[in-house]
Structures are given as C-alpha cells and as structure tokens.
Amino acid sequence: MPINSSALEAHQTTLSTMALGKQPKALLFDIGGVCVGSPFQAILDYEAAHNIPSGWINFSISRPAPNGTWHRLERGEIKLDAHFFEGFSQDLRSKESWREFCDIRGKNQSPTHGVDATSAADSLPPPPDIDGEWLFWEMMRVASDPDPFMYPALKKLKASGQFLIAALSNTVIFPENHAYSKGIADEVRSQFDVFISSAHVGLRKPDPQIYLYAVEKMDGYVREKARVDGSLAKELGRDIGIATSDVIFLDDIGANLKTAKMVGMGTIKVQLGNVVDAVKELEKVTGLELLGEDDSKLRL
Template sequence: MVRAVLWDFGGVILTSPFDAFNDYEEAHGLPADFIRSVNTHNPDTNAWALLERNDIDPGEFDTLFATESMALGHRIPGADILALLSGSVRPEMEAALDAVIAAGYITACLTNNVVSDDTGATKRPDVAQVMAKFDHVVESSKVGVRKPEPRFYEIACELAGVEPNECVFLDDLGINLKPARAMGMQTIKVGKPGPALDELTTILGIPLKD
C-alpha cells in the first residue's frame, strides 16, 4: 500500500534546468548537452557532486567547474551554471501535489541542491510557497549526501516514517530513480507533466489532472 509520494524539485515541480543549459550552449556556440556531459564525468566526485553535498562553496565551484569543462574542450565558469538553475513552477504539478496532500498521502521533497540556490531558501515566494506544502524536505546540501546515493533515500524514508515499498518517487533523471526502485519504491520518470501524472493517477487511483 502506498503511503507516501516523494517528489524531486527541479525538473519535476520546477521546469528542467536542462532547457536553460541548452539555451546557454546555443548562445555560446557549444555542443548540445555539453554541460550535462561535464556533470557525468566522475559523477560522485566532480564539482557538481561536491557542491551538492556542500563540500565546496560556490566560489570553489566556479573555479573547479571551469577546470573540468576546459579539460573536456570548452571552459565554462561555474558561476554561469549556477545562474541557470532557477526554473519556474509547473502549475499542473503543484495542483497534483495539492491533490495528493488532500488525499492524505505523506509528501516529501527530495532535492539535490546547493546552499546558494533558491530551492533551499525563501528568495522566491513561488518556490517558498510550494516548499511549505511538503511534510518533509530533504536537501543534499544539508544532509551531506545526494541522489543517487542510497543513504539519501533512506533519510527520506526515516523522516517520513515509511518503508521504501510504501513510496512512489518522481524524478526527471533515470540515474536517480534506479536506486529508489532497487530499494522497493515505485518510480516515475518525469518529462512532460501529463504522462507522469497519468502514471501517478494509475498508482494512486485518484484524479490528478483537470
């Protein structure tokens, strides 16, 4: 029986930063998806991973990401990447979250973030409003581990007081869904909101779309 619905933030509740990455690449004459390729090299120890665990500060990330990207052929300051992270709230996902809450499910936000970004702060009222709706929020920059490390999901379950097999988890990255599924969670990969909400409706048996 499902008792909890766990949500990624950027790329699920918010529009994906990958769109902003692609716009940046096009504007600067870079290969498509180059930024994502930098983040997949040494994914557990690269600049992005260190920043999300709060092992380095944004200034150190700026330098380290530039070094890593230069080694792959194109230098990009890390500060440029941080400026691309803010997305906009998807109204259909916020409405679905409201419906899940109204139906009595436990909710948690599981986000890989950095200390300086808006997903962990109250700089944006629209983001703060959505964050306040969750029963629990697990932020990589605060707990010191990040998706897809299994401990991150264990922390979420401990906070929510549930077992993994009582959870549904939505994320836009397959690499983040794989360990959750291995632990026993039902998982939904989110691209466009519509198909993802159809899947969630099937699992929960409640209407989530107008």
C-alpha cells in the same frame, strides 16, 4: 549519516509498490524538473545558443562524480562562492573529459597504441568556452518557478490527506543574503510533510543511503504524528510506518530512479518537456483526478 549494509540488503529484498499493485502510503518528489522548472532546460538552451555539442555540459558536470565540484557542492562540502565557480568552470573546460566525450561520440579516434594520449587530446579543438557562473545562475532561475502541471497536482495530493508527501532533492546552500537563500518558493515547500535536502544531510542522489535516510525520516514523521494525535495514521488508513515498498518516487534522471528501484521503491519518470505524462501516472497510482479541467484534453 551512514546506513549499514545489512539495512540496505533488507531494503533491497522488498518488492516495489508498483509491483505489488497496492496504493502507496508516501509520494516522494524530486524538485528541479519535477515540481519546478528543469535546470536541464537552461543547459540545452545554452548549448544551442553557443553552438556547443548537445550533451557536453551534462557530461562535463557528471564525469568527475562522485567528487566533482558540482557533486561536492550538492553534498554541502564546499560553499557557493568564487572558489566553487572556479572549480565548476574548470570541470566544464576539462580537456580530459572533452577528449572522452568526443571519443564516445565518434568525433575522434581513441589514442592507439604508441600514441601519446596528451598529443591526441591536443589535436582536438579546445573544449567549449563556457561561462560557468552565468550558466549556474541561469539554471537556478529556470528552476525557481512551479511547474504548471505538477504543482497543482501536488496541492491536490496534499489536500486529499491520503498520502505522506515528501521531497528528496539534490540541493545547494545559497549565500545567506541571496534572493534564493530561502530555497524553493514557500508555496511549493509548504506542500511537503518531509523535505530531504542533499546539501544539509551530506548525501546526494543516486547514493542509496540518501533514499534509505529519506524513508527513515518519513517513517519517523508518521510514527511521531501517530504518537501525538494519530491524525496522519488515520488519514493513511493503514498500518503505522513507512517502508521503501510504500513509496513512489518521481524524478527526471534515470540514474536516480534506478537506485530508487534498487532499494525497493516504485518509480515514475518525469520527462523533460512532458510533465503531463507523469501526472497521468500519478492519477493511475493514486486514483485521484490531478489534471485540471483545462488540462482534460491532455488525457487523450
């Protein structure tokens, strides 16, 4: 679903909502690590339990971008089946990526002139032996529970009626009869007016086109609601329509936030293990009290 370059250039010239200091019309949420548990926690736990150098798993997954096995799955180009797990495991055990990972961290000198790169790679310890299939399902399990701070905040934002609430998530399509085939829990999914799933649209973050696609969908949703009954337009209390500068985007990955800023969105970083700070930022942006009474001390 391509967005032409002129549209991208136009969006890049907009100022972010945060910079303008105005209240956003739309709040756009990542899912994993924001609204539900973080799959990165499962990765960290696996590395610690198996004495794997911290950061290796993320590096091995991201290094083949944009056409690694994981990236293709999240664009819906391949199925979640035995072939995926075979390719995923190969990425996790890539000797080339392992050598680069060790070079970057100073654990091995890069091959010097006249030294065969393959020989240098063979001198390293072998890449960690990772059970890719087990790790994948553990990541999905950890990311299946609503976050105890962001999910209640999400419900309050939805109930306020002041904002369009949308999701933009890198996703996978589970086998039809799998327990996870319905995606995120119904109670979380029901909070969103618009939900953009990477595996269903053939684009994934941080590709700029998926952000612009999300804005098009949000804009279309608001305009259709206004055409039918005008309710959402009245709730927003502003001009009909959504532009990138009307959106605040929340994500836990820096590269995804960088692209959001590039296309003109305001951003909030959600830190692993510290979702509360992101909720506090949402309170500042929206003017609403989003932390519960039991969480009031967390504002200090």
